Amino acid sequence: MTNEEVVAMTNRVFVESFELDEKDLTPEAHVFEDLGLDSLDTVDLVVALQQKFNVRIRDDERVRSIRTLNDVYEFILTIQREMAASN
Amino acid sequence: MKLNRAVITGIGCVSPLGRDVPALIDGLTAGRSAARYMAAFEQYTGLRSLIAAPAELVDEKLIPRKDRRSMSRMSIFSVQAAEQALADACLAPADMVPGDIGCVIGSTIGSMNTMAETFDAMLPEYDLNQMTSMQFFQVISHTAVMNVAQYLGITGAVLAPSAACASGLQAVGIAYDLVRLGRQKAVLCGGTEELHPTVTGSFDVLYAASTGYNDNPAKASRPFDRDRDGLVCGDGSGILLVEEYEHAKARNARIYAEIAGFETCGSGEHISQSSRGAMIQCMGRALQQAGLQTDDIDYINAHATSTVHGDKEEAAAIRDIFADTVPVSSMKGNIGHTLGASGAIELIISLVMMKQSAIFPTLNLEHIDPECGAIDHVVETREQPIRNFLKNAFAFGGINTTLICSRSGDGV
Numbered sequence: 001m002t003n004e005e006v007v008a009m010t011n012r013v014f015v016e017s018f019e020l021d022e023k024d025l026t027p028e029a030h031v032f033e034d035l036g037l038d039s040l041d042t043v044d045l046v047v048a049l050q051q052k053f054n055v056r057i058r059d060d061e062r063v064r065s066i067r068t069l070n071d072v073y074e075f076i077l078t079i080q081r082e083m084a085a086s087n
Numbered sequence: 088m089k090l091n092r093a094v095i096t097g098i099g100c101v102s103p104l105g106r107d108v109p110a111l112i113d114g115l116t117a118g119r120s121a122a123r124y125m126a127a128f129e130q131y132t133g134l135r136s137l138i139a140a141p142a143e144l145v146d147e148k149l150i151p152r153k154d155r156r157s158m159s160r161m162s163i164f165s166v167q168a169a170e171q172a173l174a175d176a177c178l179a180p181a182d183m184v185p186g187d188i189g190c191v192i193g194s195t196i197g198s199m200n201t202m203a204e205t206f207d208a209m210l211p212e213y214d215l216n217q218m219t220s221m222q223f224f225q226v227i228s229h230t231a232v233m234n235v236a237q238y239l240g241i242t243g244a245v246l247a248p249s250a251a252c253a254s255g256l257q258a259v260g261i262a263y264d265l266v267r268l269g270r271q272k273a274v275l276c277g278g279t280e281e282l283h284p285t286v287t288g289s290f291d292v293l294y295a296a297s298t299g300y301n302d303n304p305a306k307a308s309r310p311f312d313r314d315r316d317g318l319v320c321g322d323g324s325g326i327l328l329v330e331e332y333e334h335a336k337a338r339n340a341r342i343y344a345e346i347a348g349f350e351t352c353g354s355g356e357h358i359s360q361s362s363r364g365a366m367i368q369c370m371g372r373a374l375q376q377a378g379l380q381t382d383d384i385d386y387i388n389a390h391a392t393s394t395v396h397g398d399k400e401e402a403a404a405i406r407d408i409f410a411d412t413v414p415v416s417s418m419k420g421n422i423g424h425t426l427g428a429s430g431a432i433e434l435i436i437s438l439v440m441m442k443q444s445a446i447f448p449t450l451n452l453e454h455i456d457p458e459c460g461a462i463d464h465v466v467e468t469r470e471q472p473i474r475n476f477l478k479n480a481f482a483f484g485g486i487n488t489t490l491i492c493s494r495s496g497d498g499v
Contacts, residue, residue, distance in 0.1 A: 019152050038153070043220035050216055058216060 006053075006076050010069070013048045017041075027070035035069070045072075055079050093266040094495060096273075096340040097178065097328030098435045099171025101164040103140035103321045103422045107171055111432070112439055114421060115447045116468075120305035121422050122319045131284050136296035138304040140321030140423030141282050154238050157224035159198030161281040162234035164324035164428075169235050169275050176328040176340060178273065180239050187272040189243030191261045192232035192279060192326070193254025194427035199283035201225040231279045231324070243271050249427075252390070253351065253482035254278045255325060256430025256490055260349035262329040263490075272334045277431030279324035286426070287320045293359060295394050296320070308424070309451035310391035310417035311398050311459040318392040321423030325431030327438075343438045344492040347475065348377030354485030361397045361481060366404035369487035370477065374408075377491040379475055381409050384491070386446055386476040388437040391417035392424045401479065402459035409462070416465040420450025430480035430488065441473040441494055 011025045020035055031037050037045065046058055053076055057063060060079075066072055100107065103121030104114030114121065121140040128137045147155065147163045158166065169190075173179060180188050196202075201222055208217040224230060229247030236245045244265055248257040255278020262276035280286075290296035297317040300307030308319040335342055350373040354365035374381070387405060391398045405415055418433045425432055440446055446469045455464055473494065480488045 019148075036153075040156075040220045044156075047217055047219050056216065 001080060007073050009052050010072055013052050017044055017048045025069060029069045030067060090267040091269055092332035093263045093329050093346045094332050094335050095327050095343045096330045096335050097172035097176025098438060099168040099175060100325040100432050100435055101142050101167050102323040102432050103142050106145050118450060120450060122304040122307050124304050128284050134284055134288050134291060135298040136287050136291045137301045138307050138319055139282050139287060140319055142323035156221050158234045159201050159225040159281060161194060161198055161279045162231045165192055165231040165235050165279040166238050168324040168326035172326045172328045180241050185242050187243060188241055189265055189271040189274040190232050190236040190241045191246045191258040191274055191276040192235060193248040193258040194231055194279050195251045197226040197228050197230045198281060199285055250486045251482040252426050252429055253480045253486045253488040254427035256480035256488040257351055259327060259490055260351055263346045263349050266329055266331050273328060273330040275326055276329055277326035278428040280322045280426040280428045282320055282322040290318060306451055308393045308420050310393045310419050310449050311456055311464060312452050313454040313456045315393045318394055319423035321425040323425050324428050325435050342495045344441060345495045347493040348373040348491040351488040356485055359483055361400040363400040363403040365487050366401060367407050369489045370408055373489035373491050383475050384413050384477050385473040387413050387415045388433050388478045389415050389417040390479040390481045392419050399458045402462055405462050411461055411463045414446050414463045414465045414469060416447060416449045434478050437476050437478055441476060444472045445470045
């Protein structure tokens with residue numbers, strides 16, 4: 001999966017799950033302060049990302065350090081690289 | 088102990104006949120049925136009743152996402168109905184002393200749609216990784232009242248009676264008691280429900296859902312009629328504002344009616360079969376509490392759901408107490424059986440009838456079943472003043488509920 005595909009699919013998650021406008025989804029956008037998610041939303045963000053990318057990240061401690069949308073992209077790309085390496 | 092007087096000062100609903108009270112009354116006035124064929128039900132093997140009377144979900148996105156995320160359709164219906172009731176009453180919770188306004192909303196169960204989605208995702212792998220944060224908040228039994236109270240900032244008593252088809256009227260009765268006892272100055276109260284094939288299926292398996300009118304849904308719900316064959320499930324929500332009389336007077340509120348009596352009781356006989364004896368007890372004790380005689384009642388809004396047994400029992404109970412002296416009609420020919428919402432929605436209709444001095448008839452009552460006879464069935468709109476009316480709501484589990492409203496001497 002290319003970086004562009006990860007960005008596009010992640011943005012779809014934010015649009016579909018949190019009813020956000022695509023134009024607000026810039027890499028530097030802060031997930032909580034700019035996009036308005038809260039702690040309950042992060043639970044659903046994880047579930048939605050798991051579904052979208054077919055990954056298991058619920059117990060991954062790195063989720064806690066996500067702040068910006070770019071952090072989400074990087075996290076997913078890292079997970080995918082790890083999965084590819086382990087396969 | 089001196090009890091406060093409790094009056095109804097606001098009404099709101101989302102019903103199978105439309106998004107608010109005027110739409111509901113327009114539909115009733117036109118004699119419309121909201122029942123329709125449900126193509127989505129066809130996929131369920133063994134489901135014989137393929138009809139329902141759904142309410143339409145509209146403008147739900149006017150509720151901000153963070154408030155709405157914990158709401159299934161039953162909570163959205165209730166929020167919209169509650170906002171209508173408050174607007175109708177010209178009252179905002181923020182205008183009240185914190186803790187003085189409560190909220191009591193009943194339903195049979197939480198969201199069956201969300202429950203089904205949850206199990207669909209979890210089974211057959213027994214995998215909880217797809218469970219979202221909001222499924223629990225939509226499935227719990229008090230989901231509607233929790234959402235309404237949070238959304239409107241209500242900080243008084245928040246309660247959720249769950250007694251199937253009696254839930255909505257029980258909620259109004261509890262609100263009445265909270266106000267009478269001086270615990271609350273005002274209470275938003277009522278019932279809500281949402282359709283799901285398993286809800287219809289639960290009645291179908293007990294031979295209590297209509298199965299013979301799949302090709303003619305508008306004729307399916309026919310309370311007291313010879314050719315009735317079961318109920319038609321509907322959904323929606325009815326919410327009323329019950330207010331302490333002096334509080335309402337002090338702010339010059341319009342008063343629809345005063346609640347004069349309320350009774351709820353069990354039959355102690357059977358979990359699914361209605362009991363005329365328990366109904367007689369329920370209506371009789373409500374009359375006693377109201378201090379009224381049978382000839383004081385000008386109208387009975389029946390529970391009558393179009394089931395073979397239930398309608399017969401209710402007609403017999405009414406006959407036993409009132410003979411054929413009091414006009415009787417059921418609204419379920421028009422809106423189907425909205426279950427936990429039905430008591431509240433039909434109470435709202437009855438209040439409008441009282442205001443308009445006109446009684447809506449039982450739709451589809453074409454041939455009165457002899458076993459439902461010898462009571463005064465209203466089969467066409469009847470113009471007549473209503474001083475006091477009696478509203479019944481009965482439920483599986485042998486639970487019976489009767490509420491009596493009186494035209495208030497002032498302000499109506």
